[in-house]
Amino acid sequence: MYGGGNVFEAMKATALADEDPKKLAEFEARIDRGEKIEPTDWMPQLYRKQLIRMIEQHAHSEIIGALPEGTWITRAPGFKRKLALMAKVQDEVGHAQLLYAAAETLGKPREQMIDDLISGKSKYSNIFNYPAFTWADSCFISWLVDAGAIVNQLANSKGSYGPYCRALERICAEESFHLKYGHHCVIHLATGTKKQREMMQAAVNRWWAPMMHFFGPSDKISVHSEILMKWKVKMASNDECRQQFLDMYVPKIWELGLTIPDDKLRKNTETGLWEYTEPDWDEFKRVINGDGPCNKERLAVRRIAEERGKWVREALLAPKAKYVTPLA
């Protein structure tokens, strides 16, 4: 799961100056024709760099996202929920595996990507810098954060880079089960006992602002990304994704008798667009730059896991190790 509207940095006008104009024109013509670019095909350096950046951040978001939900695996109430949540979070780790492999086709090894995550050099979805305080928070994530991710990922699965598109198609199929699971959990809480309803409403109140941040800054203030749209790296703008999410899920949230903590939230029947209180983008910037409630904890957990596993990875690389052929 991944929002990802926030990942692009400003590009210099000279960024394409060193590229062979003929090859560049052929490359752009292929994309215009809807062809997929494959790992061994020619591509501009800028395309490669931005794709690595985007896919890597997506992969990091999957493994970091496994942490707030993973906390609730050991606390899930009842067999049905326990098994479903285990499978769901396992899927997310599997997505990271797929995505790191897709990014590796562009030339950056997985180990290096994980090092950059731990050092803080590369980012991950901002929403996971917030804590999942209760079971209801984990249900909110499973339903609505995954729903937001699907909006973004479905758009990107129509992009131009073959390995990323194929990974996203598989990921979206799994995410749609997560969404069903999450919705089922939220329905049970929102229509359950008084305590359950309160727990669910409190989770919605806590998570609404991070959810609005999830799609990235408003198009009015975000970095221009025309060339990335042209190259089909970025397929929909932040505001387009946010609007689509609101359109699909706000009615479903209201339907359950839950309220959303934004007095201005309404659909303008004339424009067909949702109006809402502009999220606090200063907070968003602060959190993405490391000063959120859980940034340090998330990276510390990841760093510890890496350090504790170092001897295992070294042992796998030992030249004299007795390599074992899988038995089946």
Next chain:
Amino acid sequence: MNTEALKELIYKMADDLLILGHRNSEWTGMGPLLEEDIAFSSMAQDKVGQSWQLYKILHTLGENDPDTVAFMRNADQFHNAQLCELPNGEYDFSLIRHFLFDTAELLKYQMLANSSYTDLANLAKKVKGEAKYHSMHAKIWIKQLGSATPESIERLQQSLDVALPYALGMFEKSPYEKEIIDEGLFGGEEVLMEAWKAEVEKIISDTKLILPDWSTIAPVYGGRKGVHTKHLQPLLDEMSEVFKVDPTADW
């Protein structure tokens, strides 16, 4: 058929699987590499799923429903071997435990496929395929890490030494051992343990690890009778934290 004997047999298996499955799931997001994270999560799902099926059989024998049985008992009412409840520790300990436990689990399912109690025999036939993969996963890693670097060998050796007494505790005999064997419910702990020892010896001999003489290892018993380490109750408290907010609610 001695129902008490049957229930005791199934409770031991179900509790082993639930508690070890729960421990395996604690590796989610924490594995030494993504592939192992995913593997431990898969095994956790299989084990917890198998325990659920076993609690369902117990329900047909008059016990409470599976959620209540799993989420509402205290440590002294659990029959799992202490091996299952020990904290995960580092990957070396989790791997050694996984190897020792799943080697026994596969053999147990193979024996139970012939149980005179049809429900148990059917379940064993169905899930022994899953257990086979768990056992293969453990063996591959033990062979690999047990002969790789000085650090990996030393770590595995230390964990093996710690885990073996607890592993022998898995085979603590039931007060109904004779009835269980006579009625053909299960071939008995002694037969299982001997087969297990032979398999463990075979795999360890293929590595640089040293298996102590069995006679020098004192088994840690008690788990089967509800005597547990200090680690089980906190695990159960965590597991039931949400469920106990309202055990009658539909979650």
